[in-house]
Amino acid sequence: MGKSWSLWYRIARFVLRWFFFTPLGGFKVLGVERVPLEGPLIVAPVHLSLLDPPSVGTALPRGLRFMAKEELFRFKPFAALIRSLGSFPVRRGSSDTEAIRRAIAELEQGHAVLVFPEGTRNDGKTMRPINRGVAMLAKRTGANVLPVGLCGTNRVFGRTVVCFGHPFTFAETAGRGDAKQDAEAFSETLRERVLAATREAGLNLE
Numbered sequence: 001m002g003k004s005w006s007l008w009y010r011i012a013r014f015v016l017r018w019f020f021f022t023p024l025g026g027f028k029v030l031g032v033e034r035v036p037l038e039g040p041l042i043v044a045p046v047h048l049s050l051l052d053p054p055s056v057g058t059a060l061p062r063g064l065r066f067m068a069k070e071e072l073f074r075f076k077p078f079a080a081l082i083r084s085l086g087s088f089p090v091r092r093g094s095s096d097t098e099a100i101r102r103a104i105a106e107l108e109q110g111h112a113v114l115v116f117p118e119g120t121r122n123d124g125k126t127m128r129p130i131n132r133g134v135a136m137l138a139k140r141t142g143a144n145v146l147p148v149g150l151c152g153t154n155r156v157f158g159r160t161v162v163c164f165g166h167p168f169t170f171a172e173t174a175g176r177g178d179a180k181q182d183a184e185a186f187s188e189t190l191r192e193r194v195l196a197a198t199r200e201a202g203l204n205l206e
Contacts, residue, residue, distance in 0.1 A: 009063060012085055016058045021160050025152070029059040030200060031164035037062055040143035041112035041167075044134060044190060046198050046205065047121045048154040055153050056114060057085070059162035065106045065113045067099060069120075100133065107141040117190055124154050126206045127195060130187035138170035138186060145169065147190060149197030165197030 021027035035041075043064060045056050057064050063086070070089040073079040090099035106113050115137065118128035138145050147165035152158050173189045174182040198205050 009085060013058050016054050021055070021058065024160075025157050026159035027055075027058070028159060028161045029164075030161065031197070032059070032061055034164045034166055035061055035146060036144045036167055038110065040107040040110055040141050042107065042134065042138055042141075042143045042145045043112055043114045043148060044117045044145055044194060045114065045148035046127060046150050046194050047116040047118045048124055048150055049121060051153040051160070052116070052150055053087075053114060055150060055160055055162050056148055059164075060112065062112055065103075065111055067103055067113060067115050100137070103137055104140060107137065107143045112146075113137075117187075117194065122205070124203075124205075127191065127198075130191050132183060132187070134190065135170065135183040135186045139174075139183075142169060142171070145190060147193035147197050149194060149199065149201040149203070151198070151201035151203040161201040163197045163201035165193045165200075168193070 017027050041062075043056060043060065045052055053066050053068065057066070066082070066085070066087040067090045068082060068087045070091050072082060072087075073089045088099065088102050103113050103115065115134055117130045117134045119131040120128065122128045134145070137143070144167040146167045149163040149165060150161065152160040168189060170182075170186050173185045195205055
């Protein structure tokens with residue numbers, strides 16, 4: 001599974017689950033049987049807080065690369081930590097070709113890459129619009145896209161629930177019109193499945 005499924009990565013997952021999330025209120029995973037265990041995978045969670053990436057990484061039964069906002073890499077010790085766990089920076093609000101190339105390369109090697117389809121955190125009540133870059137990655141690589149719902153990551157105490165939704169590919173939603181319409185159909189399907197997984201996790205978003 002490569003670097004992100006190293007012994008260090010496994011240890012980090014174990015520590016997070018049993019010495020962080022569990023003492024704070026518990027950790028529950030739903031839909032793990034829906035996760036494709038091999039091949040390129042775009043992991044697309046709802047975005048509630050900074051705890052979302054470690055929650056998904058702890059729950060996912062395979063190694064995971066993380067596309068994370070560049071601000072998290074400014075403090076060098078923390079940057080070294082998250083890089084060692086498979087993170088790489090992306091500039092929000094701009095076309096970061098380096099991050100996109102890195103994500104494509106990881107997917108072409110058959111890895112799983114976490115990409116927040118909303119781009120940034122929502123308010124815990126309403127899901128933000130789907131970023132167009134997710135459709136581009138899915139179309140370019142042919143990867144499975146795994147919607148992920150979360151509940152509890154936006155509060156300090158209480159049970160954290162990660163729910164894996166039903167995966168699909170860009171090709172499954174395409175063919176309804178031109179390129180723009182295909183991208184819109186993909187985004188709508190992803191939005192619906194992320195919302196469904198989030199409801200299954202225990203949080204109702206609009």
